[in-house]
Amino acid sequence: MGADGFFIRVAGVSCRLFRNGAPMKFVIALFAPPHSPAARRALRFAEAALAGGHEISRLFFYQDGVHSASANVVAAQDELDVAAQWNRFVTANQLDGVVCIAAGLRRGVLDAGEAQRYQRPAANLAAGWELSGLGQLHEAAQQADRLVCFGGQ
Amino acid sequence: MATLHMLSHSPFSDSRFSSCLPLLGDTDALLLSGDATYALTAGSKPATALERLSEQVAVFALAEDVQARAITALPPRVQLLDYAGFVELTCRYERVNSWL
Amino acid sequence: MARSMLIISRQAPWAGPSAREALDIVLAGGAFELPLGLLFLDDGVFQLAASQQAASLEQKDLTANLQALPLFGIDNLFAARRSLAERNLDEAALALPVEILDDSGLSNLINRYDHVITI
Numbered sequence: 374m375g376a377d378g379f380f381i382r383v384a385g386v387s388c389r390l391f392r393n394g395a396p397m398k399f400v401i402a403l404f405a406p407p408h409s410p411a412a413r414r415a416l417r418f419a420e421a422a423l424a425g426g427h428e429i430s431r432l433f434f435y436q437d438g439v440h441s442a443s444a445n446v447v448a449a450q451d452e453l454d455v456a457a458q459w460n461r462f463v464t465a466n467q468l469d470g471v472v473c474i475a476a477g478l479r480r481g482v483l484d485a486g487e488a489q490r491y492q493r494p495a496a497n498l499a500a501g502w503e504l505s506g507l508g509q510l511h512e513a514a515q516q517a518d519r520l521v522c523f524g525g526q
Numbered sequence: 527m528a529t530l531h532m533l534s535h536s537p538f539s540d541s542r543f544s545s546c547l548p549l550l551g552d553t554d555a556l557l558l559s560g561d562a563t564y565a566l567t568a569g570s571k572p573a574t575a576l577e578r579l580s581e582q583v584a585v586f587a588l589a590e591d592v593q594a595r596a597i598t599a600l601p602p603r604v605q606l607l608d609y610a611g612f613v614e615l616t617c618r619y620e621r622v623n624s625w626l
Numbered sequence: 627m628a629r630s631m632l633i634i635s636r637q638a639p640w641a642g643p644s645a646r647e648a649l650d651i652v653l654a655g656g657a658f659e660l661p662l663g664l665l666f667l668d669d670g671v672f673q674l675a676a677s678q679q680a681a682s683l684e685q686k687d688l689t690a691n692l693q694a695l696p697l698f699g700i701d702n703l704f705a706a707r708r709s710l711a712e713r714n715l716d717e718a719a720l721a722l723p724v725e726i727l728d729d730s731g732l733s734n735l736i737n738r739y740d741h742v743i744t745i
Contacts (some may be wrong), residue, residue, distance in 0.1 A: 380691070392615075393737070397617050399616075402743070404626050410534070410560050410561075411534060411560070414534070414559060414588075417609050418612060418613060420609070421609035421610050421613045422613050424610070425610055425613050425614065427613065435647070436643070436647055436745070446611065454679070459571075467616065468590060475650065476647065479643065486665070506654065507650055507651055507654035507655075508654055508658065509574050509629070510651070510654070511654055511655050511658055511660060512658075514629060514631060514741050515628065515629050515743075518617075519617065519621075519622060520621075520622065520631075520742075520743070521616055521620070521622045521624065521625060521742040522626055522743055522744075523534075523623040523626075524624075524626050525534065525535065525542075525624070525625065525626030527737050528737065529736055529737055529742070541668060542636075545636075545667065545668050545709075548708070548729040549729055549732050549733050549736065550733065551730075551733040551734070551736075551737060554733070554737075558740055577694055614681040620737075620740075621736075621737075621739065621740065621741060622742070623634075623736060623744055624744060625744050626634075626743075626745055
């Protein structure tokens with residue numbers, strides 16, 4: 374551990390001098406809503422993972438993370454629209470974005486099918502996402518090198 | 527074998543910090559992000575607890591969070607990371623345990 | 627070989643859906659017969675207290691679901707000694723059979739799994 378790279382402090386911010394090696398397959402799970410710092414942090418991590426040449430095999434939104442896949446969030450003009458940024462990121466990079474259906478239903482994040490099924494007035498799942506079960510989290514974790522979770526209230 | 531533990535809640539208002547520290551093994555590492563970086567406040571109890579961790583436990587902090595909070599006088603053992611460094615750190619440890 | 631996952635449940639039984647949603651992750655993995663462990667830590671050990679009455683809060687009985695875990699092939703259950711002691715819960719009077727671990731045991735436990743989710 375730690376033998377193949379080290380960090381030095383330059384004006385208070387460290388730089389990576391040696392790249393660690395082989396690209397990894399990441400599953401990134403988000404458990405927090407879009408206004409939470411964790412939602413932004415997870416997105417910046419995901420962006421850095423791709424920029425670093427790694428693969429994101431799946432994004433899995435669970436618990437309050439389902440709100441980060443909502444198309445209905447209206448961010449103030451002078452505030453970051455994290456939900457929209459997440460949606461753009463998933464779409465632009467053609468990533469597999471999954472929202473847990475049970476967590477979504479419980480919190481009122483529905484796609485057209487579920488809104489119809491339960492006779493709810495609105496389908497608000499953003500376009501880049503698909504509702505599915507926890508099995509998708511496990512399936513992805515089985516294939517991934519790293520599972521990194523963000524969130525918590 | 528080693529685990530990267532990640533904390534993102536304030537050590538002053540939350541028990542995650544005090545629960546996590548006793549579970550750190552000698553080859554594990556700790557990454558502080560978000561309000562968990564308040565643990566780096568010089569002279570505070572959490573900062574003292576960090577100093578008392580085994581020398582072998584590597585302690586990291588997300589630079590943007592430290593800068594946002596104007597936390598200065600960092601303990602020498604703490605290494606600051608940008609997001610590229612954060613990603614690489616997760617690759618260097620076998621598993622990542624975020625204290626959600 | 628299947629990758630193993632440890633789920634660490636840190637919330638009390640009725641502090642919102644976290645205890646239930648941690649269990650759901652375990653059950654979903656069990657359905658695929660994946661190697662899983664479930665650790666009760668911090669307020670999560672309150673899920674193990676005996677004689678709880680979920681109906682008083684119009685909630686589902688979490689204890690019954692936890693007790694059914696071995697039926698789903700999930701019997702690697704653990705609890706933190708320190709968390710139990712802090713809350714003065716009697717190790718001998720818990721609602722589930724769990725292996726009780728001290729801090730170094732917990733550290734080793736975590737390092738035995740491929741993935742960890744702490745809710």
